[in-house]
Amino acid sequence: MPVQKAPEVVIYRLPLYLRALALLEKEQVSTISSLGLAQRLQLTSAQVRKDLSYFGRFGKQGKGYDVKKLLNELRNILNLNRVWNMALVGVGTLGRAIVNYEGFLPNGFKIVSAFDINPDQVGKRVGNLQVEHMSNLQNSIKEKDIQIGIIAVPPARAQEVIDLLTANGIRTILNYAPASVRIRPGTVVRSIDPVLSLQSMTYYLKT
Amino acid sequence: MPVQKAPEVVIYRLPLYLRALALLEKEQVSTISSLGLAQRLQLTSAQVRKDLSYFGRFGKQGKGYDVKKLLNELRNILNLNRVWNMALVGVGTLGRAIVNYEGFLPNGFKIVSAFDINPDQVGKRVGNLQVEHMSNLQNSIKEKDIQIGIIAVPPARAQEVIDLLTANGIRTILNYAPASVRIRPGTVVRSIDPVLSLQSMTYYLKT
């Protein structure tokens, strides 16, 4: 089916398609054209079709795409037909906010462990988790079948936490620390830094 | 100086250079080569040089770049030599976490107003702000000289808030709502959605 290997940018867009389709399903829309999807996402119809074509032929000529079917295909492609367990490292202000974020669980992402180096934090409750010491990391990752790490430590600590997580088999990391980190091949990191986003926008604000 | 118009991707990378240079300055490093910068950011030296060359000739052959000087140049390019005032819309769990985020102020981004439609929220304190009703938006944007909007409302509300902000002259928006929004030309939006980031990573997790 995958005629060619899908480019990375396409992988970034798939979740956008997924989100749009989930909304369409909720709105009881059963079929959508590439143009319809494109308009909702501010893309072109050709791009939508080409993106999807890397993974198969999901549409029907003259009709478009079946919403439920395409949703299902995308969930399979992105490996979202399961729950992914995540470990949070760093339970400061930011870490606590992350634990309380309501968007993870409905989408199949579950924080099952929270870690900190600060002994004062260890044992305390965060959400409905009890903070564990970093020395527990290896154990918990195995016992709780954790596949994803979330980093919410001060920037100077980010690299060592990355190294520790990857040393324990974690290949997928969501980094909230405002720091550039080095990773080895096979590991995927996505960074969330609102300040970088803002700074790349003020460029256009020639007041 | 700008020999050619800088591509968009380059604008996205400038804040990364800025962050790396700020760290180097703190470490008392006075000069850095394109290779040095590249290694810190997992880029190539050619890319660093080409990126910077869109804005001027900041380096010295045989030496590299003066850290302080380049920092200053980048701050000018990105319009970061001032404080930008921001309005937060939506003071739910997420909105409150955003107000408490310590990363904004040290970087020159200041939340000066918080809005909500819920009358129960209006008047309450969030951080050291008092929640204003949406009907105050127009006034506050003018009086407090607000240039940036932050959206932290439920996804179904995101579009109307975008429209309201842009109708009141806001051209720069940081969107935390997990929704795709339509904007008119001249407006810049950056979206922060950890779930999208996670979903684009699980693609690689063929377990």
Add this chain to the structure above:
DNA sequence: TTATGTGAAAGGATTCACAGCC
């Protein structure tokens, strides 16, 4: 000698445009 700045080449991504199918 060392490292920048930059045209030219290579590599990727997007758009075009149309044959093919429902």
Add this chain to the structure above:
DNA sequence: GGCTGTGAATCCTTTCACATAA
């Protein structure tokens, strides 16, 4: 008639490689 899937063309981005300068 309407809309997909896809090679080909275009556009954009990155890398190469070297003349140039400190």
